[in-house]
Amino acid sequence: MTTIGLGTPRGPEFVSPVPGHPAPAAPLPRAARRWPVAVILLSGLTGLAGAGGYMLGHGDTxxxxxxxxxxxxxxxxxxxxxxxxxxxxxxGSGGASGSGFVFDDRGHIVTNNHVVAGNGSVSVVGADGRRLVAEVVGTDPASDIAVLRVPSSAALQPLTAADPATTRVGEPVLAVGSPLGLSGTVTAGIISALDREVRLGGSARQTAVQTDASINPGNSGGPLVNARGEVVGVNTAIATLEGGGSIGIGFAVPIDRAGRVAAGIIGRG
Structure with missing residues (x-):
């Protein structure tokens, strides 16, 4: 499978969590030096044709x-x-595709800001195949979080947030979304690191959940869930070698931060 038609994902450069860390003593082989690592955002460019409270509550421990x-x-x-x-x-020139998840029973959906930043008309397709027109309630570019809204009568199923205090390095996780437009795709991995410093949205570094679950363009805005089905983070970016795709290093906005930002957007909307 190729990524033809999905466009070239764009994003900020990878930032080492240890500024000024010295380079390895031995030089990299010539082939390796030609492949710098960068962090790319995960929306896919396509040629597309054709009030309640904050419900994402913490689960059990x-x-x-x-x-x-x-x-x-x-x-x-x-x-x-x-x-x-x-x-x-x-x-007008095409479009973008990504993923999202249901935040509450009022029809609010969380996704990434960079998915909807093109100011186009937005729709979502649920797991049952229904297509719903969505309104952009608001965005927060600094955290790369956006909130959409569909009619609450659609009765979409909200997901539950994981308790960050119980999230551990090494625990299994699933990335759920629509990589390369393949809706309902689930990939498995583990939490590789917590509090990894990268640039995800704005210019400032922020911490992210790192995972080796396979995520690719189109996974943007989808949930990273634990083995109880609770949301650990919002899949946002991957580290990649130049010209390549996923290399098993992905990043998600931690759910506690994403939830606070989303609740704030909803409150202002």
Whole structure:
């Protein structure tokens, strides 16, 4: 499969979490020096044709199943998929596509700011195939979070937020979204690091959840969920070698930050 038609994702350069850290003593091989690492945002460019409270509450604190617990991950996917949508933005010159997830029972959906930044008409496609016109309630470019709204009568299923205090490095996670336009895609990995410093939205560095779950253009705005199906973060960017795709280093906006930003946007809207 190729990424033809999805455009070239753009994003800020990777920022080392240790500023000024010395280079390795031995020089990299010539082939390696030709492939600098960068962080790219994950929306896919396409040629597209054609009031309640903050409901994303914390779940319980029971330990998540281990990575070898396939039934646990199957159950997590079953919980998460009904609350995940494909986000499509139509503009005069084409459009952008990404992912999102249902935030509350009022029809609010969280996605990435860079998915909807083109100021086009926005629609979402739910897990049941329904296409709904969506309104952009507001955006926060600095955190790369945006909130959409569809009619509450659509009765989309909100997801539950994980408790950040119980999230651990090494626990299994699933990335859920629409990479390369393939809606309802689930990929598995672990949490590789917490509080990783990168540039995700604005110019300032901020902390992110790092994962090795495979995420690619089109995953932007989709949830990273734990083995209980609770949202750990909002998939936003990957580190990639020049000209390449996912190399197993992805970044998500932590759900506590994303939730606060989303709740603030909703409150102002």
């Amino acid at each position: 029971e330990p998540a199943p281990v990575i070898g617990s396939s039934p646990g991950l199957v159950a997590a996917a079953a919980r998460a998929l009904p609350g995940v949508v494909s986000v499509q933005v139509r503009t």
